[in-house]
Amino acid sequence: MLTLRGENNGPDLAFTPDGRFLATTSGSGNVHIYATALDDLLTLARERVTRPLTQAECQRFLHMEACPR
DSSP states (O other), X not given: OOOOOSSOOSSOEEEOTTSSEEEEEOTTSOEEXXXXXXXXXXXXXXXXXXXXXXXXXXXXXXXXXXXXO
């Protein structure tokens, strides 16, 4: 089960025809777009990372004993 956090209490949600994005509406009339494809998510993560992960973060989030180099 997936829970979308934030202002996503509108009546509509839909995937793009290719399934790469999910659009939701909010009670205030905003539309939120979420990337769903792994390649798009990895690109976003690489663009937004500002520091290397700690050893504990690699273990917790990547399920790896050691961080990749």
